[in-house]
Amino acid sequence: MYYRNYVTSPISEQMQRQLAHDLRGTFIRLIGEISASVALEPNGLYTTVMGLRTHSDAAHQQRLFGQTATRLCEAVNASKLSARSEFMHRILEYIETNFSDTGLSLQSLADSFHVSQAHLSRQIKMWTGSTFSDIVEERRMRMAREYVTETSLSIAEISERCGYYIQNTFFKAFQRLFGVSPTMMRKMKKV
Numbered sequence: 001m002y003y004r005n006y007v008t009s010p011i012s013e014q015m016q017r018q019l020a021h022d023l024r025g026t027f028i029r030l031i032g033e034i035s036a037s038v039a040l041e042p043n044g045l046y047t048t049v050m051g052l053r054t055h056s057d058a059a060h061q062q063r064l065f066g067q068t069a070t071r072l073c074e075a076v077n078a079s080k081l082s083a084r085s086e087f088m089h090r091i092l093e094y095i096e097t098n099f100s101d102t103g104l105s106l107q108s109l110a111d112s113f114h115v116s117q118a119h120l121s122r123q124i125k126m127w128t129g130s131t132f133s134d135i136v137e138e139r140r141m142r143m144a145r146e147y148v149t150e151t152s153l154s155i156a157e158i159s160e161r162c163g164y165y166i167q168n169t170f171f172k173a174f175q176r177l178f179g180v181s182p183t184m185m186r187k188m189k190k191v
Contacts, residue, residue: 023065030072087113088127091120092135099139100163106132140164141177148182149189155182 011019091113098104109132110117124132140162147158156167164170174182 020061020065027068027072084123084127088123091124092128095132095135096139099136100143100161102160102163102165104136104163136163137173137177141173144170144174144182145178145185148186158182 091109094109094112095104106121107117110120113120121132124130124135128135130138144158144162147153147161148155151158153161155170159167159170162170164173171181174180174185178185180188
């Protein structure tokens with residue numbers, strides 16, 4: 001924009017002032033919107049934007065506009081990241097609270113948060129590096145190991161409390177994660 005408006009086909013000084021005024025107004029509106037959603041130090045940016053009018057050198061003004069625009073873009077990106085991080089925190093909190101529910105599925109979770117199953121699956125994988133199923137299974141198995149080693153509950157009851165309505169699925173998952181059956185782990189703990 002600088003090159004086109006100031007070098008190849010320069011605009012009049014009046015137009016330069018109008019362009020600077022319009023950009024300042026846009027920046028001020030953005031600062032107000034962004035500072036409401038992120039921890040942005042608006043006074044520093046506001047002071048910078050208001051100071052843009054005092055610099056008459058077009059190249060210097062262009063550099064300052066560019067730096068201000070960069071800071072605003074970084075603030076917008078931080079706002080988006082913060083919102084996504086908060087969303088993922090709520091998702092993981094929901095899984096932690098409901099992992100033992102036999103009805104917990106990616107679809108039920110997506111429905112609870114009003115997003116598509118595909119979108120939720122991608123977000124979980126992106127943020128955690130694990131799939132929804134892996135996260136739920138890992139949490140269920142941690143609880144199962146605790147029950148097996150610390151209580152005298154039957155394996156069938158442990159399976160049910162950990163969210164497995166098919167006991168064979170529970171046994172296979174336990175064996176896969178811990179390398180031994182729940183009964184064997186319980187025996188090893190007693191020795």
